[in-house]
Amino acid sequence: MIREYLQSFNILTSSEIDDFLALCTPREMNKGDFFIQEGKICREVAFVNSGIVRTFFTQESGEEVTYCITFPGALLTAYSSYITAQPTVENIQAITAVELLVIPKAPLTALTQSSVNWITFLKIMAEQQYIELEKRLLLFQKEKARKRYQDLLTHQPDYIRQIPLQYLASYLGITARHLSRLRKEILL
Structure with missing residues (x-):
């Protein structure tokens, strides 16, 4: 590789x-x-x-x-x-x-x-x-958490589920609770 x-x-x-x-x-x-x-x-x-x-x-x-x-x-x-x-x-x-x-x-x-x-x-x-x-700075300044999460889903779909919720939420700049809500909304 x-x-x-x-x-x-x-x-x-x-x-x-x-x-x-x-x-x-x-x-x-x-x-x-x-x-x-x-x-x-x-x-x-x-x-x-x-x-x-x-x-x-x-x-x-x-x-x-x-x-x-x-x-x-x-x-x-x-x-x-x-x-x-x-x-x-x-x-x-x-x-x-x-x-x-x-x-x-x-x-x-x-x-x-x-x-x-x-x-x-x-x-x-x-x-x-x-x-x-x-790019990361602009994403945080410009986009909402939902868009940041969707971008990650688009670019790293095979790995996203392997990241513990608290790390992923922190990376996205949101609470674990907010991330759980986002996941449910996107899956619907």
Whole structure:
């Protein structure tokens, strides 16, 4: 799956992809395991082969706010911490059993020194992170919860039922009770 993902950008050569894959290490996470926790420095990037991961922060009140859900076929990291080498304020946790391919920052940085293609690829990854953040922000500002939920149903129908109600409600910016009502209305 990761080979196809990397090939889809039409930037990297087969040899460059092989070099990348040689540096990746498989990692399995059980439901509830953390990829990274608040206060630690993120020094790796992962590709999600299977499973679902949530990214959340904890408010002063102790309430957890899920603001990102990552599905198979996507890259995963605590991006700000990864870039700045400062402790992260977020937690990345497995919602289901998860299979990752992980690459540490140092070898990935070394790849950028071996080929300009890697610099181009990482630039595109950064741009995609920005675009996803902007889309999410606009969705929250512009659309009602029903539309946000329907968009998720449209784009991730196979996974939506695997996400616990409280995480999904938090991700959508609504209460679990409101989400239950939305689900009933949409099924009617």
